[in-house]
Amino acid sequence: MAKVDTSSSRPYHIVIFGASGFTGQFVVEEVARTVSEGPNGTLTWAVAGRSPQKLDKVLEQAAGTLGKPELRTAVEVIVADVGEPDSLAAMCKQAVIVLNCVGPYRFWGEPVVKACVENGAHCIDICGEPQFLESMQLNYDSQAADKGVYIVGACGFDSIPADMGVIYTRDQFKGTLTALESFLTASTGPEGGSINDGTWKSAIYGFADSGKLRSLRKKFGHKPLPVVGSKIKRRSALFYSNEVQQYAVPFMGADPSVVKRSQRFLLEEHQETPVQYGAYAGVGGVANIVKMLFAGMMFWFLVKFSFGRDLLIKYPEFFSFGFFSKDGPTRKQMEGSSFKFAFYGEGYTEGQDPSQGRPNAKIRTLVQGPEAGYVATPIAMVQAAITILNEPTALPKKGGVYTPGATFAKTKLVERLNKHGIQFSVI
Numbered sequence: 001m002a003k004v005d006t007s008s009s010r011p012y013h014i015v016i017f018g019a020s021g022f023t024g025q026f027v028v029e030e031v032a033r034t035v036s037e038g039p040n041g042t043l044t045w046a047v048a049g050r051s052p053q054k055l056d057k058v059l060e061q062a063a064g065t066l067g068k069p070e071l072r073t074a075v076e077v078i079v080a081d082v083g084e085p086d087s088l089a090a091m092c093k094q095a096v097i098v099l100n101c102v103g104p105y106r107f108w109g110e111p112v113v114k115a116c117v118e119n120g121a122h123c124i125d126i127c128g129e130p131q132f133l134e135s136m137q138l139n140y141d142s143q144a145a146d147k148g149v150y151i152v153g154a155c156g157f158d159s160i161p162a163d164m165g166v167i168y169t170r171d172q173f174k175g176t177l178t179a180l181e182s183f184l185t186a187s188t189g190p191e192g193g194s195i196n197d198g199t200w201k202s203a204i205y206g207f208a209d210s211g212k213l214r215s216l217r218k219k220f221g222h223k224p225l226p227v228v229g230s231k232i233k234r235r236s237a238l239f240y241s242n243e244v245q246q247y248a249v250p251f252m253g254a255d256p257s258v259v260k261r262s263q264r265f266l267l268e269e270h271q272e273t274p275v276q277y278g279a280y281a282g283v284g285g286v287a288n289i290v291k292m293l294f295a296g297m298m299f300w301f302l303v304k305f306s307f308g309r310d311l312l313i314k315y316p317e318f319f320s321f322g323f324f325s326k327d328g329p330t331r332k333q334m335e336g337s338s339f340k341f342a343f344y345g346e347g348y349t350e351g352q353d354p355s356q357g358r359p360n361a362k363i364r365t366l367v368q369g370p371e372a373g374y375v376a377t378p379i380a381m382v383q384a385a386i387t388i389l390n391e392p393t394a395l396p397k398k399g400g401v402y403t404p405g406a407t408f409a410k411t412k413l414v415e416r417l418n419k420h421g422i423q424f425s426v427i
């Protein structure tokens with residue numbers, strides 16, 4: 001049985017590792033805003049990373065932005081480096097939960113998972129790299145179970161809105177939901193927007209290594225998930241979506257693989273009918289398609305070679321048409337940005353046998369929220385931690401390496417997110 005020990009045996013409920021990173025700084029602010037939601041209305045927390053000077057600067061900035069001068073002195077700074085296992089162990093021993101913001105995870109993630117498992121700290125990350133997420137499950141699931149530790153990956157924009165969106169839609173459907181498609185659209189204000197190059201680097205190395213994912217998956221030895229109800233139709237590589245009134249493509253991120261792992265867990269652990277899932281992203285009009293094709297071709301070509309990857313990393317703005325940048329979005333850009341997942345589901349009403357005939361009922365839901373990378377992601381990550389701290393009996397019975405859906409399906413995470421501006425609704 002996993003244990004979430006919120007007594008005083010560990011000084012901090014939360015330690016934010018990689019707090020000096022672009023995303024880490026916003027996670028710090030989100031934790032500072034959320035302290036009253038900790039167990040018994042309080043949250044003890046610290047920041048960690050390899051540079052104490054940078055961490056002090058982040059606290060200084062958060063103090064100014066939030067008008068909380070006490071952050072400058074009241075928050076402890078823990079020095080820990082991924083390359084120094086003893087420093088990671090010392091950090092993990094002090095935390096109930098480590099929020100790991102150090103990426104690309106394929107390079108820096110494993111020592112943190114290992115240290116958390118060995119030292120009894122739960123771990124939440126915001127990884128969007130299926131290869132890392134699945135290899136951690138393969139290599140650490142049973143050790144995490146033995147230690148009663150939850151290692152929960154993909155707790156940012158990748159993949160909480162999609163994974164919890166599928167579970168929310170299923171829970172709202174009166175009957176058996178068997179298939180669901182999501183259409184993601186993002187919008188920016190007059191100032192535009194961008195994504196910091198930490199995510200760009202993760203994507204570059206992820207695509208470069210995508211061949212290894214197939215062999216990794218074979219090692220699980222999973223049988224295919226059973227198809228219940230009519231089989232979902234896969235859309236083409238580019239199509240006009242009436243759902244979002246723009247062109248759309250299959251979503252290339254981690255969401256489909258995370259959702260599938262959650263559905264497998266819910267089938268195996270709770271005998272719940274797996275939902276077939278198709279994920280798509282709106283890309284806008286013809287001008288955007290031309291840009292996307294051009295950028296995509298360059299990316300596919302360059303990512304294969306080490307010199308190409310160096311070029312992509314050196315000039316993110318150029319190769320992504322400004323979509324990614326070394327400085328990330330400004331606060332003004334973030335204020336004007338938002339995302340929307342439109343879910344279209346179908347299934348069988350109560351009493352109707354899903355093995356007979358076509359689905360006879362539909363459902364539409366929405367998950368929408370603020371700017372994805374640095375507003376919604378910190379909210380999702382911090383609310384995931386708050387849920388572990390406050391709802392230990394609603395979590396999986398034993399520790400392990402889990403997806404958000406597997407960890408939080410039986411919790412009030414969706415309600416918590418609704419209160420923080422990531423809204424789930426039936427339309």
Ligand SMILES: NC(=O)c1ccc[n+]([C@@H]2O[C@H](COP(=O)([O-])OP(=O)(O)OC[C@H]3O[C@@H](n4cnc5c(N)ncnc54)[C@H](OP(=O)(O)O)[C@@H]3O)[C@@H](O)[C@H]2O)c1
Binds near residue numbers: 104
């Ligand atoms: N799921 C999502 O939707 C989502 C959203 C945003 C970000 N992310 C992911 O989050 C990760 C971070 O992105 P980012 O843009 O914040 O990147 P970033 O600005 O480059 O930050 C990286 C962080 O890692 C730290 N770090 C690097 N090597 C380290 C080491 N050896 N020991 C300790 N700390 C080390 C850096 O410390 P220094 O400051 O000392 O260099 C920095 O704090 C990426 O994997 C990205 O894909 C995911």
